[in-house]
Amino acid sequence: MSTAAANRQYFDAITGTYDSKPFFAKVNQEVTDDLRNRLDWIGIPFANTESSSDTQSVRQLDYACGTGLMSRIFGPYVTETRGIDVSPNMVAAYNARARAVGMSESTINGVVGDLFDNENPTPTGAEWDGFDLATAGFAFHHFEDVVHAAKCLKQRLRPGGVLMITDFLEDGDLKADEQGEPIEGSEGTWASHNHDGHHGHGHGHGHGHDHEHDHEHGHGKKEHCHHHCEPAKVEDEPGWDREKMVASIVVPSFTVEGVRKFFTEAGLVDVDVVTMDKRVYMEFGGQKLWRTVLFARGRRPLEAKSEL
Template identity: 80%
Template sequence: MINMSTAAANRQYFDAITDTYDSKPFFVKVNQVVTDDLRNRLDWIGIPFANTGSSSHAQSVRQLDYACGTGLMSRVFGPYVTETRGIDVSPNMVASYNARARAAGLSAFTINAVVGDLFDTQNPSPTGAEWDGFDLVTASFAFHHFEDVVHAAKSLKDRLRPGGVLMINDFLEGGDLKADEKGEPIEGTEGTWAAHHHHGHEHGKKEHGVHHHQAAQVDEPGWDRAKMAASVVVPSFTVEAVRKFFTEAGLVDVDVVMMDKRVYVEIAGQKLWRTILFARGRRPAEARSEL
């Protein structure tokens, strides 16, 4: 097997699945549930949004959608921000993201994505004033693809304005239920069942509050299991682990909450009901000079 960086593995995997990424019926449902839930949590996210109808709404709100894919987080918050910038390592995902935005009649000034990698320690990209000072940075179902979650969270925190918020969603460790052949949840099967292998990790190895598991040996049509496995570092996170890496990254006002209901997914031949967590952390406000 050829060794490659996590970024390269992610690029290869997501380039390959761009055309079918959101078309699966269960993804459509998951995306809608996430959208509805987050739009009901605007106050919890903790920044002034635009177009909310409240007296305290903001005139200008800038969002960075990192690992943007085809733009779920951009669509979630689109009505409440005035400018959105996306970054993804996958050129195909970026092309799809921008094509959707243009098809919706939105200008590149309002919303646009580029190919980049903020986590590259030698040459993070993109750079420039346009890519700093965001009110909100989001990353949806992305942190389980990142090799160093502390470095990832810190890199994203650094793109926030002081007082800005990083908000992510991902899957909760131990929050899975197995599903039967009809997709119905099997009660009493709670656990961590999203399975994969990655970079030679031993089966069940636990690091940073997350488990590594062996891949299911069934390919789902339209998905390349080997590429998917290579792109995933961890399948899920504990609440404590997320709090820890957010705090180590220098974020404050950290909170982690779970969606009330599980969501149904089919991945690598597995049928599961999974629990989604949302995490929020704030870049500290700059200290005021006493002079």
């Protein structure tokens, strides 16, 4: 099964409970607040910021949009949002959520598609090019080839447009005690989904990790996790399936230098990778963790001037 198909199967199955966990609302709000405080860092003119740099038209592409976290974060500062996801159920939830708050299709709308399909990337057409901002929220750890993914998203930007992603920092977890308090000195990559390398490739090749670190420690020999992991209490999670979840993940987290490398290899410039100032608290079926979120941005270069 292809990675795209595995993602489609997994996210179709969990759409109904995706936003239901109590800690999600707090994590989403913390990410929202942090990114909205970094609008200048993202590096494009936005709308409605009461700044002299405000512009009248800002177009956002939200790839692997899910139920729309990245669209909601930047919604007040853009004038048009287009979402794409491989999961029909997620796209339906994305659009239903937008319509429920009175937002029209012309303002925000999602479709089913796969920009990374080499033979038939979808969707196509003028509506799907020339974006000022492309976002991918906690999605790159689901992508088979992160360099190819970043290149494809870069191509949907206008010259000077920016790709901005969120994901998890490798070795950025802290274990928490029974009361949810962080256990100091327990740093590592702890959330476990038993990622055992069955995707048929090594993590040292193009997945945003530091290659020397990968080869030294061998990610196939460690237990990892990410924000969808539920190692226990499967019966409490309708639609959740460990095998589907594991099949959808390529790598669970990234290093700062690794993301900088694959953004640069994809042809992006003005690349910067930062982490949130504080960890976010998450629970996974009996496992309590504080996780570090990273943000990365890179710009599509301005077109070279013709020498003719």
